[in-house]
Amino acid sequence: MASITLSSDPFASKTLPISSSSYCIQLGTSRISARALITGRIEQTHLRLSTELRRNQGFTLKASMGPPGLTEQLNNSKLDTLAEAEDECDIFNDLKDRFLSLKKNKYMKNPEQFESLAKAQEPKFMVIACADSRVCPSNVLGFQPGETFTIRNIANLVPPFVRGPTETNAALEFAVNTLQVENIFVIGHSCCGGIRALMSMQDDASARFIKNWVVIGKNARIKTEAAASNLSFDEQCSHCEKESINHSLLNLLTYPWIEQKVANGELMIHGGYYNFIDCSFEKWTLDYRGTKVDGNGRIATKNKAFWC
Numbered sequence: 001m002a003s004i005t006l007s008s009d010p011f012a013s014k015t016l017p018i019s020s021s022s023y024c025i026q027l028g029t030s031r032i033s034a035r036a037l038i039t040g041r042i043e044q045t046h047l048r049l050s051t052e053l054r055r056n057q058g059f060t061l062k063a064s065m066g067p068p069g070l071t072e073q074l075n076n077s078k079l080d081t082l083a084e085a086e087d088e089c090d091i092f093n094d095l096k097d098r099f100l101s102l103k104k105n106k107y108m109k110n111p112e113q114f115e116s117l118a119k120a121q122e123p124k125f126m127v128i129a130c131a132d133s134r135v136c137p138s139n140v141l142g143f144q145p146g147e148t149f150t151i152r153n154i155a156n157l158v159p160p161f162v163r164g165p166t167e168t169n170a171a172l173e174f175a176v177n178t179l180q181v182e183n184i185f186v187i188g189h190s191c192c193g194g195i196r197a198l199m200s201m202q203d204d205a206s207a208r209f210i211k212n213w214v215v216i217g218k219n220a221r222i223k224t225e226a227a228a229s230n231l232s233f234d235e236q237c238s239h240c241e242k243e244s245i246n247h248s249l250l251n252l253l254t255y256p257w258i259e260q261k262v263a264n265g266e267l268m269i270h271g272g273y274y275n276f277i278d279c280s281f282e283k284w285t286l287d288y289r290g291t292k293v294d295g296n297g298r299i300a301t302k303n304k305a306f307w308c
């Protein structure tokens with residue numbers, strides 16, 4: 001016979017005998033598996049109850065697999081593990097609710113759309129956006145399933161063709177040559193940590209992963225420092241956030257299969273800048289005829305718009 005001791009008073013405890021075959025305790029209307037409690041595998045309703053009890057009422061748990069009356073305090077590491085499991089389960093409860101809401105409100109109401117998506121995707125957009133948690137393009141611009149082929153990386157950078165294969169240009173190759181998207185949309189944003197890393201990077205920086213990636217935007221930094229040297233560092237970062245988008249648009253044209261389609265009018269290249277401080281959005285389109293790729297590069301734009 002094993003026992004579990006429960007108490008909401010840290011100085012008092014009450015021992016509940018349980019059989020080794022059941023390992024369950026009853027708290028109000030909730031039934032909790034003792035084995036689950038010990039291993040941290042607890043169903044969500046039990047987790048919530050346990051969390052509330054332990055955090056808000058000074059709940060303590062003692063357990064013993066030995067003779068009745070012999071209890072052993074769980075050590076702090078086990079409680080930490082339990083708390084982590086509870087927190088994780090709380091987070092996934094939210095995700096579960098959101099997923100079921102998607103199923104109810106999108107999938108169940110429009111099964112034909114999902115049936116069509118199961119056969120093929122025909123997105124009109126390829127989006128390159130930052131990995132920043134605040135700037136999900138589907139959230140900001142309302143892209144629906146099947147509307148955009150998306151890749152997100154640090155600082156929404158496009159490496160030049162000569163840099164060789166990366167996840168970003170692999171996605172570009174598939175989107176342009178296989179899916180035959182009609183638009184490539186590079187979207188930057190305010191307060192970009194990747195651009196800040198680029199702007200603060202030392203020339204002799206070691207090739208850590210982030211620095212080795214953001215160095216792709218080095219020309220944007222050079223242009224920013226030349227054009228905005230009188231501004232504060234924060235303002236220079238804001239300037240570079242937009243400069244690097246144009247730099248990425250120029251880099252797109254270094255891919256022969258992209259430039260050919262743009263020259264033929266089969267593909268358009270756009271830049272976008274999402275400012276989440278004042279919730280505004282700038283959009284522009286690369287004007288291929290006025291753009292010069294070689295040398296220092298010079299971008300011409302058209303169809304500018306500002307949404308606020």
Ligand SMILES: [Zn+2]
Pocket residue numbers: 130131132154155156189191192193194195
């Ligand atoms: Zn960013």
